[in-house]
Amino acid sequence: MTRKFNFGAGPSAIPTSVLEEVKEELLDWKGKGLSVIEISHRSDDYQELALKAEEDFRDLLGIPESYAVLFTHGGATLQNAAIPLNLSSKKREASYVNSGYWAKRSIKEAIKYTNVKIAASSEETNFSFFPPQSNWEISGNSDYIHITPNETIGGIALRDIKEETTPLVADYSSSILSEPINVGSFGLIYGGAQKNIGPAGLGFVIVRKELLGSAQDFTPSVMNYSLLEESSSMFNTPPTFSWYVAGKVFQWLKGKGGLKAIGQINQKKAKKLYDFIDQSDLYANKIEESSRSIMNIPFLLEREDLNSKFLSDSSRNGLLELKGHRSVGGMRASIYNAMPEEGVEALIEFMKLFERENL
Numbered sequence: 001m002t003r004k005f006n007f008g009a010g011p012s013a014i015p016t017s018v019l020e021e022v023k024e025e026l027l028d029w030k031g032k033g034l035s036v037i038e039i040s041h042r043s044d045d046y047q048e049l050a051l052k053a054e055e056d057f058r059d060l061l062g063i064p065e066s067y068a069v070l071f072t073h074g075g076a077t078l079q080n081a082a083i084p085l086n087l088s089s090k091k092r093e094a095s096y097v098n099s100g101y102w103a104k105r106s107i108k109e110a111i112k113y114t115n116v117k118i119a120a121s122s123e124e125t126n127f128s129f130f131p132p133q134s135n136w137e138i139s140g141n142s143d144y145i146h147i148t149p150n151e152t153i154g155g156i157a158l159r160d161i162k163e164e165t166t167p168l169v170a171d172y173s174s175s176i177l178s179e180p181i182n183v184g185s186f187g188l189i190y191g192g193a194q195k196n197i198g199p200a201g202l203g204f205v206i207v208r209k210e211l212l213g214s215a216q217d218f219t220p221s222v223m224n225y226s227l228l229e230e231s232s233s234m235f236n237t238p239p240t241f242s243w244y245v246a247g248k249v250f251q252w253l254k255g256k257g258g259l260k261a262i263g264q265i266n267q268k269k270a271k272k273l274y275d276f277i278d279q280s281d282l283y284a285n286k287i288e289e290s291s292r293s294i295m296n297i298p299f300l301l302e303r304e305d306l307n308s309k310f311l312s313d314s315s316r317n318g319l320l321e322l323k324g325h326r327s328v329g330g331m332r333a334s335i336y337n338a339m340p341e342e343g344v345e346a347l348i349e350f351m352k353l354f355e356r357e358n359l
């Protein structure tokens with residue numbers, strides 16, 4: 001068996017040791033003679049697993065007691081509707097920062113449930129930077145401010161985020177657990193699991209408890225945060241397999257030394273790749289330096305006619321899923337927690353050689 005380096009944006013790489021454990025346990029979990037995906041989510045054994053996963057997630061992020069942690073269905077996208085439904089029944093207005101593809105998706109969904117005001121946008125420069133926090137114009141009537149701290153497709157990020165007087169709501173799908181953040185600065189943090197946590201199907205919501213309890217009347221029950229909190233995220237059957245794998249990824253991350261340690265590794269990985277791209281004649285990343293994502297690194301080839309050769313050669317060399325999103329073109333290397341430093345080094349070596357041979 002050879003595991004290749006997977007640079008996919010999501011669903012994306014999962015640590016090999018986690019997959020091995022899953023494989024080992026799949027037919028017979030804890031010596032019970034059945035699989036973890038064949039048992040009731042309400043059984044004592046599963047409850048223990050679920051609680052432990054939440055505890056580890058809380059530990060890793062330093063989530064205060066005053067916040068609820070919810071595991072949800074429907075990825076990040078379902079929360080794009082759940083957030084205005086749960087948090088915007090009072091003033092029925094919310095401010096959104098338009099930083100790229102995913103911010104736009106959030107805005108498009110939220111418009112159905114609340115009055116959306118655009119607090120800032122970098123669309124005019126084709127999202128070459130993240131609108132700085134000091135420039136946001138927040139409508140005084142906003143129930144919350146929505147941001148997308150890591151734009152997975154555009155490759156821009158906002159990494160030093162300060163608390164606002166209006167609750168900040170952040171889509172952290174593609175950078176959760178990539179480095180320490182101060183959860184206390186946010187009203188709500190959410191995302192899908194399939195980038196940096198585990199298999200698709202699971203989402204997470206971390207929400208200040210005092211914001212709960214005023215969902216709009218017609219909010220579907222499985223999207224009602226108060227009901228989810230009361231039922232420990234088991235209002236109905238949760239995605240049990242994804243939750244189980246997520247628990248293992250949290251353990252793996254703790255074993256790596258937690259967010260401070262992985263954050264340093266992630267910064268090092270990203271710096272190596274950006275430094276290489278910046279000095280090369282073939283590759284270019286057009287994002288302003290202070291806005292560059294450390295998780296998703298898009299780059300263009302100065303000679304577009306080499307794109308398909310780049311993709312087939314890289315894939316032949318064990319470097320997979322480097323094709324950029326169709327809306328941006330070119331390439332994109334997603335280097336989440338599960339991408340080891342050797343993977344980034346192998347990519348750089350390949351890119352060097354490809355440049356030398358083809359330019």
Ligand SMILES: *Cc1c(COP(=O)(O)O)cnc(C)c1O
Binds near residue numbers: 074078171172
């Ligand atoms: C992947 C992604 C989404 C969409 O996630 P789904 O789980 O497919 O709904 C939303 N926001 C960001 C920032 C993402 O990276």
